[in-house]
Amino acid sequence: DGIGKSYAEELARRGFAIVLISRSQHKLDDVARSLGKVETKTIAVDFGKTNIYPSIEAGLSGLEIGVLVNNVGVSYPYPEYYLHIPDLDNFITNMINVNMTSVCQVILIHLSLQSKGVILNISSASGMYPVPLLTIYSATKAFVDFFSRGLQEEYRRQGIIIQSVLPFFVATKMTRIRKPTLDKPTPERYVAAELNTVGLQSQTNGYFPHAVMGWLTTKLVPIDIVIFFGARMNRLQRTGYLHRRKLREQKNGTGLKTD
Numbered sequence: 647d648g649i650g651k652s653y654a655e656e657l658a659r660r661g662f663a664i665v666l667i668s669r670s671q672h673k674l675d676d677v678a679r680s681l682g683k684v685e686t687k688t689i690a691v692d693f694g695k696t697n698i699y700p701s702i703e704a705g706l707s708g709l710e711i712g713v714l715v716n717n718v719g720v721s722y723p724y725p726e727y728y729l730h731i732p733d734l735d736n737f738i739t740n741m742i743n744v745n746m747t748s749v750c751q752v753i754l755i756h757l758s759l760q761s762k763g764v765i766l767n768i769s770s771a772s773g774m775y776p777v778p779l780l781t782i783y784s785a786t787k788a789f790v791d792f793f794s795r796g797l798q799e800e801y802r803r804q805g806i807i808i809q810s811v812l813p814f815f816v817a818t819k820m821t822r823i824r825k826p827t828l829d830k831p832t833p834e835r836y837v838a839a840e841l842n843t844v845g846l847q848s849q850t851n852g853y854f855p856h857a858v859m860g861w862l863t864t865k866l867v868p869i870d871i872v873i874f875f876g877a878r879m880n881r882l883q884r885t886g887y888l889h890r891r892k893l894r895e896q897k898n899g900t901g902l903k904t905d
């Protein structure tokens with residue numbers, strides 16, 4: 647879905663055969679069909695689990711992978727204080743497995759099968775500085791950014807390109823943004839711009855308006871102010887979300903406790 651689906655579409659358009667890896671076989675089949683004439687293969691796995699890597703390796707072995715896009719990721723359903731996150735224990739495990747372990751393990755498989763190629767790791771602008779009330783997400787994305795940049799330096803001489811991609815908002819299911827704007831583009835628009843930076847930048851916001859936002863928030867504004875306003879924005883979003891949820895529950899007569 648979202649950004650990953652757009653990478654698949656754009657790379658298919660440029661003539662690549664595509665391997666799609668995600669959770670739901672029916673969605674994988676739909677996307678594979680929508681890619682048209684290019685050769686496709688699908689592997690259905692849940693990245694929340696850690697025992698899936700042998701089946702990914704079996705699915706990829708024998709294939710020449712030119713471009714690996716580590717896109718899978720989960721965020722919060724709404725901004726929340728750490729100890730208030732519902733089912734926190736499982737939430738932590740799932741987010742670490744999906745956002746961090748997947749990147750390390752899939753690259754391990756990739757580098758053991760190929761000696762060249764391009765690896766795009768989808769981090770987030772939330773990984774450029776701490777984002778309160780999305781703290782675990784922001785920390786996992788900072789990990790992806792550091793991991794990518796360190797690994798790029800380790801493997802640069804072998805001709806392997808590893809890029810850390812740090813988007814701001816993109817209009818997808820994750821952000822629930824329905825109306826794309828210049829600063830919140832469609833995933834198609836974002837990915838088309840991002841692919842033009844491959845080989846030129848090892849760390850990128852990927853899309854010109856996001857690069858401007860990245861420059862403003864890291865070079866111009868002191869980090870404490872960025873963190874302060876991030877917290878304020880997320881507190882407001884949290885209040886709005888909990889209020890809407892309460893109204894929905896009252897309407898449905900469920901009246902669950904929301905705080």
Ligand SMILES: NC(=O)c1ccc[n+]([C@@H]2O[C@H](COP(=O)([O-])OP(=O)(O)OC[C@H]3O[C@@H](n4cnc5c(N)ncnc54)[C@H](OP(=O)(O)O)[C@@H]3O)[C@@H](O)[C@H]2O)c1
Binds near residue numbers: 647648694718719818
């Ligand atoms: N959208 C943004 O504004 C934004 C900004 C910065 C960074 N990012 C990053 O960009 C990446 C893509 O985000 P997106 O907005 O495109 O998200 P999305 O629309 O929610 O798509 C995420 C994809 O990951 C799959 N997925 C989720 N959990 C999975 C699991 N446990 N196992 C296997 N597949 C799983 C989803 O499959 P299902 O459809 O089956 O759930 C879906 O195909 C993420 O890493 C995200 O952190 C996004």
